[in-house]
Amino acid sequence: xxxxxxxxxxxxxxxxxxVSMNCTSSSIFNTWLWYKQDPGEGPVLxxxxxxxxxxxxxxxxxxQFGITRKDSFLNISASIPSDVGIYFxxxxxxxxxYFGTGTSLTVIP
Amino acid sequence: NAGVTQxxxxxxxxxxxxxxxxxxxxxxxxxxxxxxxxxxxxxxxxHYSVGAGITDQGEVPNGYNVSRSTTEDFPLRLLSAAPSxxxxxxxxxxxxxxxxxxxxxxxxxxxxx
Numbered sequence: 460x461x462x463x464x465x466x467x468x469x470x471x472x473x474x475x476x477x478v479s480m481n482c483t484s485s486s487i488f489n490t491w492l493w494y495k496q497d498p499g500e501g502p503v504l505x506x507x508x509x510x511x512x513x514x515x516x517x518x519x520x521x522x523q524f525g526i527t528r529k530d531s532f533l534n535i536s537a538s539i540p541s542d543v544g545i546y547f548x549x550x551x552x553x554x555x556x557y558f559g560t561g562t563s564l565t566v567i568p
Numbered sequence: 569n570a571g572v573t574q575x576x577x578x579x580x581x582x583x584x585x586x587x588x589x590x591x592x593x594x595x596x597x598x599x600x601x602x603x604x605x606x607x608x609x610x611x612x613x614x615h616y617s618v619g620a621g622i623t624d625q626g627e628v629p630n631g632y633n634v635s636r637s638t639t640e641d642f643p644l645r646l647l648s649a650a651p652s653x654x655x656x657x658x659x660x661x662x663x664x665x666x667x668x669x670x671x672x673x674x675x676x677x678x679x680x681x
Contacts, residue, residue, distance in 0.1 A: 463610070501572075501658050501672025502611070547610060554599070554618055555626060556670065558610040 465548050465559030472538055473567050480562040481532040482548030490551040491524050491531040496561075497544045505546075506533070538566045569594050572673035574659050580679045581649040589644040589676050591659030599662045600642040601670070604628065604655040611658065617642055618664075649680045 465482045472478060482491070490509055494502035506517050508524035508531060515522055521534045531548055543566050548559040575590045593600065601616035603626075613626030617636040631653060633645040642661075646653060656677050660670040 465610075499675070501660070501675055503672070504669055507669070549611075554616060554624070555613055556601070557627070558603075558612070560608055560610040 463548055463550060463557055463559040465562055467562060468560070469563040469565070471565045471567065474538060474540060476538055478535040478538055478542070478564060479532060480546060480548075481530060482550075482559045483530040484550065484557075485529065486550075486552070487528040488550035488552055488557075489528070491522075492549040492551065492556075493520075493522050493531070493533045494547045494549060494558075495544050496547065502547055535564075538564075540566050540568055542566050571595065572659055572661055572671050574657075574673035574676050576676060577674065578677050580681065581646075582681055583650060585649050586645070586647050587649065589646075589657055589659075589678070591642045591644065591673060592640050593642075593659075593661040593671070594640065595661065595663075595671070596639060597661035597671075598639065598664050599670075600636065601626070601660050602632070602634065602642070602644045603658045603660065604653075605658060605675075606655050614644065614657075646678075649678075651680045654678060654680045 463484050493505045496502040506522040511528045512526045513524040519536045545561045547561050572593045598619045602614040603611040605611045612628045615634040617623045623634050656675050658675050659673040662670045
């Protein structure tokens with residue numbers, strides 16, 4: 460099956476710092492997505508990207524769809540304690556979604 | 569709207585037992601799907617459905633059956649549970665197949681002993 464390689468696996472940062480994580484694949488996708496999952500809950504969509512090279516922002520979050528269509532990154536600026544959670548990239552091909560292995564983010568006040 | 573609901577929230581089974589995980593949505597979504605989430609593995613698609621009466625296999629379908637008799641419900645059946653099926657199961661729905669905005673349920677934590 461498809462494999463999305465997400466890095467880093469975990470991050471420990473000070474409140475106020477910026478965060479960057481990325482996702483790569485050997486396959487081409489037409490849609491890239493970023494989700495956040497809080498403990499004991501299902502993932503919630505943060506940003507969706509539809510075109511190669513597209514750069515999209517949602518508040519302090521910025522994500523880009525790589526020009527090769529094989530990668531994407533997510534940046535979080537000026538982190539706050541409620542940013543804590545697991546961030547997943549996902550990619551869509553046809554009717555099937557594929558998810559990365561997640562980046563666990565800890566924000567130290 | 570309740571969104572996507574899943575029952576039960578927790579379940580313990582013995583090897584070989586069968587059970588059905590329930591999933592329902594009240595958003596009139598055509599597309600529904602089941603995932604399992606294991607540590608370090610992310611979410612993996614088990615089965616999905618693009619509408620009532622239509623189901624298809626995802627990435628890891630073995631050991632699971634699904635059916636879609638109504639738009640609202642998409643149950644996942646384990647016919648003979650195995651310890652390898654210990655996981656957290658999420659149901660999700662979206663307006664249409666290929667629609668990015670999936671809404672996830674709260675999950676079912678299943679342990680098979």
